[in-house]
Amino acid sequence: MSDAATDNRSIKPRPGKGLPRRLYTWFDHRTGLDKLLHQALDAPIPGGARWSYVFGSGLLFILLSQIITGVFLALYYLPSADRAHTTIAYITKEVTSGAFLRSLHAYGSSAMVIVLILHLTQTFLYGAYKNRRELLWLSGCALFILVLAMAFTGYLLPWDQKAYFATSVGTNIASEFPLIGDWLKRLIRGGSDMGTLTLSRFFVAHVFLIPGAIFALIALHVYLFRKAGAAGSVRSDPRAPGFETESFYPRQLLRDFGFAVVLIAALGILAHFRPVELGPEANPADTRYVPRPEWYYLPIFQWLKCWPGSLALLGIIVIPSSIAVLFAGLPFIDRRRERRPWRRPVAVGGFAIILLSLFSLGLLSRLSDRRDRAIAAQLAHQRQETRRYMQAPFEPEMAETSLAASNVALLDPFAAKGKEVYEMQSCDSCHGDNGRGSAEGPKLVGIGAKFQPDQLEALLRHPTRKMIDGGMNAVVVSDQEMESLVAYVNSLK
Amino acid sequence: MEAEGKTSNPGTTQPSSGPFSPETNSSGRRSFLGWLLGICTLSVGALLSVPLVRFGLYPLRVKTTETSWSDLGDLGKFAPFPSPVRRLITVEHLDGWRKAVFQRTVYVTKDAKGQTIVLSAVCPHLGCSVPWNEAQGQFICPCHAGVFARDGKRISGPPPRGMDTLEATIKDGRLMVRYQYFRQLVPTKEVVA
Numbered sequence: 001m002s003d004a005a006t007d008n009r010s011i012k013p014r015p016g017k018g019l020p021r022r023l024y025t026w027f028d029h030r031t032g033l034d035k036l037l038h039q040a041l042d043a044p045i046p047g048g049a050r051w052s053y054v055f056g057s058g059l060l061f062i063l064l065s066q067i068i069t070g071v072f073l074a075l076y077y078l079p080s081a082d083r084a085h086t087t088i089a090y091i092t093k094e095v096t097s098g099a100f101l102r103s104l105h106a107y108g109s110s111a112m113v114i115v116l117i118l119h120l121t122q123t124f125l126y127g128a129y130k131n132r133r134e135l136l137w138l139s140g141c142a143l144f145i146l147v148l149a150m151a152f153t154g155y156l157l158p159w160d161q162k163a164y165f166a167t168s169v170g171t172n173i174a175s176e177f178p179l180i181g182d183w184l185k186r187l188i189r190g191g192s193d194m195g196t197l198t199l200s201r202f203f204v205a206h207v208f209l210i211p212g213a214i215f216a217l218i219a220l221h222v223y224l225f226r227k228a229g230a231a232g233s234v235r236s237d238p239r240a241p242g243f244e245t246e247s248f249y250p251r252q253l254l255r256d257f258g259f260a261v262v263l264i265a266a267l268g269i270l271a272h273f274r275p276v277e278l279g280p281e282a283n284p285a286d287t288r289y290v291p292r293p294e295w296y297y298l299p300i301f302q303w304l305k306c307w308p309g310s311l312a313l314l315g316i317i318v319i320p321s322s323i324a325v326l327f328a329g330l331p332f333i334d335r336r337r338e339r340r341p342w343r344r345p346v347a348v349g350g351f352a353i354i355l356l357s358l359f360s361l362g363l364l365s366r367l368s369d370r371r372d373r374a375i376a377a378q379l380a381h382q383r384q385e386t387r388r389y390m391q392a393p394f395e396p397e398m399a400e401t402s403l404a405a406s407n408v409a410l411l412d413p414f415a416a417k418g419k420e421v422y423e424m425q426s427c428d429s430c431h432g433d434n435g436r437g438s439a440e441g442p443k444l445v446g447i448g449a450k451f452q453p454d455q456l457e458a459l460l461r462h463p464t465r466k467m468i469d470g471g472m473n474a475v476v477v478s479d480q481e482m483e484s485l486v487a488y489v490n491s492l493k
Numbered sequence: 494m495e496a497e498g499k500t501s502n503p504g505t506t507q508p509s510s511g512p513f514s515p516e517t518n519s520s521g522r523r524s525f526l527g528w529l530l531g532i533c534t535l536s537v538g539a540l541l542s543v544p545l546v547r548f549g550l551y552p553l554r555v556k557t558t559e560t561s562w563s564d565l566g567d568l569g570k571f572a573p574f575p576s577p578v579r580r581l582i583t584v585e586h587l588d589g590w591r592k593a594v595f596q597r598t599v600y601v602t603k604d605a606k607g608q609t610i611v612l613s614a615v616c617p618h619l620g621c622s623v624p625w626n627e628a629q630g631q632f633i634c635p636c637h638a639g640v641f642a643r644d645g646k647r648i649s650g651p652p653p654r655g656m657d658t659l660e661a662t663i664k665d666g667r668l669m670v671r672y673q674y675f676r677q678l679v680p681t682k683e684v685v686a
Binding site: 068083098101250253394396425426429440 | 523530534554588
C-alpha cells in the first residue's frame, strides 16, 4: 500500500458528485470507514490468493448464520425441563420454516467444527503460527475450545432422549477430575442429577456466556491477524521481503465469497432435504436408552471407554490435557522459521498421528456399535422411536390450569357431586376452576390440610368478618349438599 | 495510502473514495467486480432472509390463539324443553404451543322469536355463575340477586345488561357453540380477548 506508484488503485481524489457520494463522505469523516476498508481489502498476501485461505472467513460466515438462526429460534424456545421439548416440537412441526431454521442451526454447528478443523489444519501445515504469531495461535486454540463448548451446551437444549442421555454421559466426565470432580459435576449440572437447572445453566452458557467470550476472542484474533499480516505462501521468508504479494481484493475476496456460497448451498440443501429430527421427550427413568454423542465427540467417547477404574485419571485427564498443552504451546516449542511442511517431519507427523487417531477412534466407536447385536438393536429401536415421534402431529402442552391436568377429585362420586354444588353456588367465580384461585379470591387447593371437615362447614355457613370483607358470602344449601361440597373442597390438591 | 493523504490535506473538500466506487477506480474491471459482489451478497442475503421472515411472522399469518367450537349435541333434543337447559361444555383454548381445557356452564334456551340461543352462565355484573330457578321461571344470580328472563334479558338487580349470548351454529344437525368471555360491569357486550 505504501508503494502507491505500483498500486493500480492509487486514486486521484475527485470532487464529490451526487447524494450517495456525499453520504459516504459524511460517514467516512466520522468513522474512518474508508481507511478501514482499504486496510482490509488491500492487505497483502505473500504468494497471492489461494483457495486454502478461505476457511477463516468461512468460520466468520457460519458464526453469523448461527447467531441469526439462534436469535430467531429463541423467539419460540423456552429453557425449562417441562417446556423445552414442547417448544422445540412446536418449532419443528408447526412454525413455518421452523424445521429448516433449526436444521440450519444444528448442521451449522457441525459445519463449524469441520471448517474449524480445516482452518486449523491449514494453519498448521502452512506453519502460519510461526514468526510472532504465538498470541494469534493461542487465541485460535481458545476459540476452538469455545466452539466445542457451544456444540456441547447446544446439544442439550431440545431436551429429547438423545440430548438428555448424551449430556448425562458428557457431564459425568467432570467427576473424573481429581479432588474437585464431584463438586465440578454438580456445578455444571446445578445439582447431583440432570434436571431443569441443568437446562437453565446450559442455556445461559450457550446464549450469553460462551458467545460473549467468542465475540471478544474473535475480535482479538482478527486484530492479531491484521497486526501480523497474512502468512501467505510457505516459501515466503519474512527475513527476505520482496516476495511477490497480492492484495486481498479482489482475487482472495472472490474465493472467500465462493466458499461462503458453497457453505450456504450445502447447509441449505441439507437442512431442506434432511431436516434434523427431534426424538421423544427426555425420560430419565428410561434405563435402556443407549446414549451416543454427536459425531465430533465420538473419538473422545470411544477413548474414554479404554480407561476403566484407576486408570481413568491418566486417560481422561492427564493424556488429553498434555496433548492440548503441547498443541497450544506449539509456537513456543517449534521456534524454527522453516514453514515448508515437508521440512518439518516431526511436527507434521505428530499432527497427522493425532488426526488419524481421532478418526480411527470415531470409526471404531461406530464399528463396535454395529458389531454388538444388543446395542445395534437398541440403537435401531431408538431411531425408529424418533421417526415415529417425528411423524406424530404436534400435541400442545396442557396448561397447568387445565381440567385434564387436575380433577383427581372427580374419582370420588361424593366429591363429584360437591363440584356441582361448587359451580352452582358460583364458588368458582372467585376461587377459580378446581379451587385454583383467581384475582377475586384465594385458592382452595390444599385447604383440607388446614381445617377439619366440620370447621370447613362452619366457615362456609358462617364466614368470619375477614372473609366477608373479602367478598365471601355465606353458603346456603341443604345439609347433604354442604357435606358433598366440603368433601369436594377437601379433595382439592 | 490515499486516505491518509487526504487527512493531511484538510483544506480541500475532496471526498474519500470507496473501493467499490465506480468513478474512482482506475480499473473499471475492479469496480465492476465490486458492484457484482455487492449485488450478489445482497441477493444471497435477501434469499436467506425469506425463511427467517416467514418464521418470525408465523403468528401473524396463522391463528396461534384459538378457542375451539364445543359440541352441545343434537339440536332436536333441546326442542321439547320449555325451560333453559343447563349444559357443561368442554372448552379447548389453544395458545401457541400450549392448550388449556376447562369446563364451562351454558344454557340452551330460546329467544323471543323462538330461535334457539346459547347463554353464558357468567353474570355480566361480577362474574358469578347464574343458575336457572325453575320455581320462579327466572335466572337468579346467587351473589347480588340479579334477575334475568328465560331468554337472558335483564329484569332487575345490579347487572348492567342481560346475560350474554354465545356464538352458536348448527353443523350436521348438532348445536355447536364457541365459548367467549365478556367484559363485566359495562352495558354493552364486549369480548375480552
